[in-house]
Amino acid sequence: MAPLASRLGSLITLLASSSLLFSAVANAAVTGTSPNTVSSIVAAAASTSFAPSVAACATGNAGADEPFWLEAITHQGTSPFNRDPNGYRVFRNVKDFGAVGDGIHDDTAAINAAIQAQGRCGLGCQSSTVTPAIVYFPKGTYRVTSAIIPYYYTQLVGDAKHPPTLLADPTFNDMAVIDADPYIPGGGGAQYWINQNNFFRSVRNFVIDLRQVPPEKPQGTGLHWQVSQSTSLANIVVHMSTAPNTAHQGIWMENGSGGFMGDLVFNGGKFGMWVGNQQFTVRNVTVNNAQTGIYMNWNWGWTLQGITFRNCQIGFDVRTGGLTLDNQSSGALAIIDAVASNTPIFIQTSEPSNGHLAGSLVIDNAKLENSQVAVGVVGGAVVLAGGTKTIASWGQGNVYHGSNGVRQFVQGNLPAPNKASSLLDSSGRIVGRVHPQYENYRASDFVSVKDHGAKGDGVTDDTAALKAIFTQYANCKIIFFDAGHYIVTDTVYIPPGTRMVGEAWSVIAGRGSRFSDQNNPRVVFQVGKPGEVGVVEITDIIFSTVGPNVAGAIIVEWNIHEPSGAKAGAGMWDSHIRTGGVSGSNFEAAHCPSTVAGRYDTCAAAFLHLHITKGSSGYFEGTWVWLADHELDGSGVAQISVYSGRGILSESQGPVWLIGTGSEHHSVYQYRFLGAKDHFMGLIQTESPYYQPTPAAPVPFPFNAKYDPQPYQDAAPSAWGLHIERSNNILIFGAGLYSFFQAYTQDCVPARNCQAQIANIDKASTGISIFSLSTVASAKMLSVGAQGVINESDNVNGFASTVTFWGTE
Ligand SMILES: *[C@@H]1O[C@H](CO)[C@@H](O)[C@H](O)[C@H]1NC(C)=O
Ligand SMILES: *[C@@H]1O[C@H](CO)[C@@H](O)[C@H](O)[C@H]1NC(C)=O
Ligand SMILES: *[C@@H]1O[C@H](CO)[C@@H](O)[C@H](O)[C@H]1NC(C)=O
Ligand SMILES: *[C@@H]1O[C@H](CO)[C@@H](O)[C@H](O)[C@H]1NC(C)=O
Numbered sequence: 001m002a003p004l005a006s007r008l009g010s011l012i013t014l015l016a017s018s019s020l021l022f023s024a025v026a027n028a029a030v031t032g033t034s035p036n037t038v039s040s041i042v043a044a045a046a047s048t049s050f051a052p053s054v055a056a057c058a059t060g061n062a063g064a065d066e067p068f069w070l071e072a073i074t075h076q077g078t079s080p081f082n083r084d085p086n087g088y089r090v091f092r093n094v095k096d097f098g099a100v101g102d103g104i105h106d107d108t109a110a111i112n113a114a115i116q117a118q119g120r121c122g123l124g125c126q127s128s129t130v131t132p133a134i135v136y137f138p139k140g141t142y143r144v145t146s147a148i149i150p151y152y153y154t155q156l157v158g159d160a161k162h163p164p165t166l167l168a169d170p171t172f173n174d175m176a177v178i179d180a181d182p183y184i185p186g187g188g189g190a191q192y193w194i195n196q197n198n199f200f201r202s203v204r205n206f207v208i209d210l211r212q213v214p215p216e217k218p219q220g221t222g223l224h225w226q227v228s229q230s231t232s233l234a235n236i237v238v239h240m241s242t243a244p245n246t247a248h249q250g251i252w253m254e255n256g257s258g259g260f261m262g263d264l265v266f267n268g269g270k271f272g273m274w275v276g277n278q279q280f281t282v283r284n285v286t287v288n289n290a291q292t293g294i295y296m297n298w299n300w301g302w303t304l305q306g307i308t309f310r311n312c313q314i315g316f317d318v319r320t321g322g323l324t325l326d327n328q329s330s331g332a333l334a335i336i337d338a339v340a341s342n343t344p345i346f347i348q349t350s351e352p353s354n355g356h357l358a359g360s361l362v363i364d365n366a367k368l369e370n371s372q373v374a375v376g377v378v379g380g381a382v383v384l385a386g387g388t389k390t391i392a393s394w395g396q397g398n399v400y401h402g403s404n405g406v407r408q409f410v411q412g413n414l415p416a417p418n419k420a421s422s423l424l425d426s427s428g429r430i431v432g433r434v435h436p437q438y439e440n441y442r443a444s445d446f447v448s449v450k451d452h453g454a455k456g457d458g459v460t461d462d463t464a465a466l467k468a469i470f471t472q473y474a475n476c477k478i479i480f481f482d483a484g485h486y487i488v489t490d491t492v493y494i495p496p497g498t499r500m501v502g503e504a505w506s507v508i509a510g511r512g513s514r515f516s517d518q519n520n521p522r523v524v525f526q527v528g529k530p531g532e533v534g535v536v537e538i539t540d541i542i543f544s545t546v547g548p549n550v551a552g553a554i555i556v557e558w559n560i561h562e563p564s565g566a567k568a569g570a571g572m573w574d575s576h577i578r579t580g581g582v583s584g585s586n587f588e589a590a591h592c593p594s595t596v597a598g599r600y601d602t603c604a605a606a607f608l609h610l611h612i613t614k615g616s617s618g619y620f621e622g623t624w625v626w627l628a629d630h631e632l633d634g635s636g637v638a639q640i641s642v643y644s645g646r647g648i649l650s651e652s653q654g655p656v657w658l659i660g661t662g663s664e665h666h667s668v669y670q671y672r673f674l675g676a677k678d679h680f681m682g683l684i685q686t687e688s689p690y691y692q693p694t695p696a697a698p699v700p701f702p703f704n705a706k707y708d709p710q711p712y713q714d715a716a717p718s719a720w721g722l723h724i725e726r727s728n729n730i731l732i733f734g735a736g737l738y739s740f741f742q743a744y745t746q747d748c749v750p751a752r753n754c755q756a757q758i759a760n761i762d763k764a765s766t767g768i769s770i771f772s773l774s775t776v777a778s779a780k781m782l783s784v785g786a787q788g789v790i791n792e793s794d795n796v797n798g799f800a801s802t803v804t805f806w807g808t809e
Contacts, residue, residue, distance in 0.1 A: 057476035058445030060438070068159045071138055072443040076450050077483025077503040080458035081583035081633070082130045088118055090483040090504050093136045101140025103167060108144045111135070121152035123184065123192050126636025127199065128152055129582045132483060132504035137164040137206070145169045147179035147224075150201060152193060155504050155540075158205035160439035163235065165207040168220065172213050176224035176252060178203060180231075191226075195255040196278070199632070200505065201231040202574060205437070208238045210248050211268075215241035220248035220269075226256045226277075229662050229685075230624045232574050233261035234435050240269030242289050249274050250287075254297065260622035260660030261285075263434050271295045272312075279736040279774075281660030281683045282307065283432050283621075292317045293343070300800040301332040301774040303682035303734030305659070306432055308339040314348055315340045320359030321351030325750065328798035332360040332397075334682060334734040334772035337429040341369040345376055346386060352377045353396050355409050360397035360802045362414070362771045364733065365390065365429065383411060392416045395771070397804025398795055400782070405789045407803075414805050417731045417769035420678035422617075422655035425567065430680050431657060433619055435573035436499070436537050438478055446501070447477040449486070456484020456506070458584045463488040466508070474498040475534070481506035485584050487546060490514050494527045496534020496560060502541040505576070509585075511546035515553035518645065518701060521607040524553050528560030528570075531615050536560045538572040545579050547586035551604035551645070551701070555579070558612045562619075568657065571619030579605035580642035581628025587642045588631045594639035594744060597691065600700035604643045608707060609666065612650035614675070618657070625663040625670075629690055639744065641691055643667060645701040646708075654678025654729075665689045668698045668708050669720040670737075676727040683734030683772075686721035688755060690741035693718055709760070712786045718755035721775075729767040735759075736800070738776040752801070753779045757788050761808065768808040774800040782806055 062069070075091035082088040092114040095101065099110035114135050121128035132153045139162035148166070150156050156178065158164040166177050175182065181198050184190045203223070213220035222238035225231075233251075240248035250266035253275040262283035266272035272287035276297035286308040287293040293309040296302070296318045309315040315338070322329035329350070340346040346368055353359045361375065368374060371386035375396070384394060393416040398407040425431050438445070450456060452472075453465035466488060473479055475497025483503040489512040494500070510524030525543055527536055545553050555577050562569035580587035585605075592603035609625045612618055627644040630637060647663030647670040650656060654677050662685040663670035670686035673679065693716030703711055709723050721737030724730060739754035740746060748754035758778035761768055763785045774797070775781045780788030781795060781803055795801040 058441055058478055060440045062440050062442045066442060068161045068439060069441050069443045069446060071136060073446055079130050079132055080485050090132055091134050095138055099142060101142050103141035103143055106145050107142040108146050111148050115151055115154060127197060127632040129632050134504045139164055141165040141167050143167045143169055144177060145172055147174040147176060149179050149182055153200045155202040160205045160437040163205040163207050165209050167209045168213050170212045173219050176221040177208050179224040181226040195226045196228050196257040198227045198256060199230045201227055204234045206236050210240045215243035215246040218247040221252045222250045225251050225253045227259050228257040229259060230576050231259045232622050233264060235263045237265040239267050242268040246270050251275060253277055266290060279683055279685050283659055287312055296330045298328045299330050301683060301734055301736045301772055303334045305430060305682060306337045309343040310341045312343045314345045315343050316347040318349045320349040322798055325799055330359060331797045331800055332772045332774050332802045334362045336364040336733055338366040340371050343371055345373045346371045347375045348378055350378050352381060360772060360804045361395060362804060363391050363394045395804045399804055400790055400806045402808060403784045403789055407794050415807060418729050418767050419731060420654055420729055422678055423680045431567045433568035435539060441478060445478055446480040447473050448480045448482050450482045454486055456482060456486045458485035461489050462486045463490050463492060466492050470494055470498060481541060487511050491523050492525055494525060496528055496532050499537045500541060501539050505540055505542045507542045507544050509544040509546045510550060510553050515550040518551040518607050521552045521554050523557040525556050527556060527558045530559045530613060532559060533561045533563055535563060535566060536570045538575050541575040543577045545605050547605060548602035549604055551607060553606045554608045554611055555606055556610045558616050558618050561615055561617045568619035570617055572623055573621050576624040577609045578626050579644055581631045581640060583633040589634050589638035589640050592640045592642045594641045597641055600643060603641060606644040608646040608649060610648045612652045612656060614651045614653060616652050617655050620661055621659040623661045627665040629665050643700050647671060649707060650676045652676055658684060667701050667719055669723050672723045673727045673730055674725050677729055679730045681732045683736060685736045686738060688719045688739040690744050694743040714756045720760060722759040724765050724768055725762040727765045732770040734772045735770060736774045739778050749777050752777050752792055756780060757783045760786055766808055770806045773803045773806060776800050
């Protein structure tokens, strides 16, 4: 690809290594002005109410002038597997590193010093989980002259009450104000991190102001966001030039394997977003007064939910037409609940799709106000006329029904999927709920688990301490998991009313013999008991296990159901279920190298990662359910052979929202829906295990009739990416189901046959709609009753193959 060097005249200066130590200086009073244009974060679709029974419980009535709790709370988070576990500091306030935030001083060096201090993972480091950091910006205006480079495992967090402004200086001459994967100066296109492995990043609560950068300069870019799974952008506003010659862009993203972003506003610019990435889920983005709202350069599949364009010239400008491995353009877009107001062209593609495969497009519930063209082609052809109207359900691409494997090319209306009212907000859109940040609460509304006996040192058994904390503080305080690695050796019950917040992804992990028997699987974290109703909010947490042998661990059992009237009141945001591959897991290359196969006992990391049970509801946003295929610490590249039985099993009767989730490398299935009902998913992403079919699924996990679909009869079965049985009203709005390996080799990728089947729907399911299904290297893209129906070879669309719609009916 064309690297940055050809796009920008000047390159990033090499980072000076920082010798700055943490200063004990207290935060100076903030003097800068801070236009608070970002509205309240917790003002969510859901209205959650608490009735505290004790005076000391959290009330959420902090005054506007009181500091954001994250700034005020005692910071005692640690990284136990860091080389200096006692000295390493997770939380860094940029003002402690000399940032002034008055809009006058150049704060670039101070901000980057806060990011880099204490040997973090920058240039030359592939990845690391032992140097996590929250880099915090109090309210103020921070002038920058070159890029802020968030190192691996960094959360950049602004004051959620008064989002700070990052003000690009008129001389700003770099790739972007925030650059999550810089090109190495003189590196011939090499970058800091491998784009598909650029995990664990989050940026929240900022205003990025580019308007002082001359309009014609593309250096006026808000974020270079070339990232992968377990990343998020949230609550960010970017201001750009609206001059006719503007070259400004809110986000520039040329590669990656994401990912989730949401609650973003772009004002002005040539492009609100200029993007290309294997797959991504974007929720709640508004672009005002840009020339082009979103330019889509390439993908295998994106889901765009709740996108609004106001006064743009073009809403979506989509590069299409590339059908070969080396000429990948935009494979599949799934657009739901969009609004285009005074935007003459809602969608335009670069090539026509007449009778052709390229450029699969799905539109569900788009409201147009004064558009001339709903869907058009560069050069003027109108595929779907504009106007002031609602597009209920429309698609362009190959469509299938039931067991009929004959493709039909459609450029027109599609059957509108049935959406349960429980999934919708009052205006009929799919519910979205912003990541709770508790900005109206005081630090005293939180309890620290470390203040209440938990150690989080990666060694101590914290089971009793955590049980006691949950019992005492659920439905009262917000439970703060100071950064750390908390071990439990028996089931921990997380009661209704729990609000728990991690610090740079605090890890809570099950260890020990109680979780070792796969014939008697045992829950590690039980969220509610079956039948329980209440609010649960989990943010910035990683659920995990520690080896050896936890083959019987069901890591999270989700039983909680949201209270009536509190849609998405039980959920997880920026939280993940991750096993293996990291320091402290005992599932690293030293224990479970891919070169020594068959360490089934010592290298079994879970029975099932997430069980969404029958009586529950759940909102899961950005959740990555990942069994590591390579180690993130150590070399950062070595492949490992660790085993997990199953990814996600849902038996819920709904509502369940899976917004931007992934499930990878589990032996039997990634996503399974059994007797499930009223689910919305977009986009779901899977990868099959790299070792399969040696051994073939379900080995090393014997078939378990309670948890597994009947094994299918191919000679060398691989894991299902998606398996649906006896289910009803399941709406999948974007899926990327991938198979990249056979026994760690990749010849099967160009041959497009790493596995035989990847998605199965049984004949007893009804009301199943799958839009925008992309698969990689599975000979059959979709099966009904375990018989392959859709041939991949009929739907080749660049690297992946794409089906625009399949439905049971
Ligand atoms: C990045 O994306 C471009 C398409 O824009 C593609 O040609 C290139 O191969 C990708 N590079 C990597 C390293 O994935
Ligand atoms: C969408 O994002 C905006 C800006 O962050 C926020 O104010 C609004 O509450 C969000 N709406 C929904 C439905 O999430
Ligand atoms: C890639 O595909 C596009 C659209 O069909 C076409 O215009 C372009 O020439 C192709 N490029 C190459 C290098 O084949
Ligand atoms: C799918 O491929 C199989 C095997 O090549 C072939 O027998 C079958 O006719 C194909 N199905 C369709 C609908 O073309």
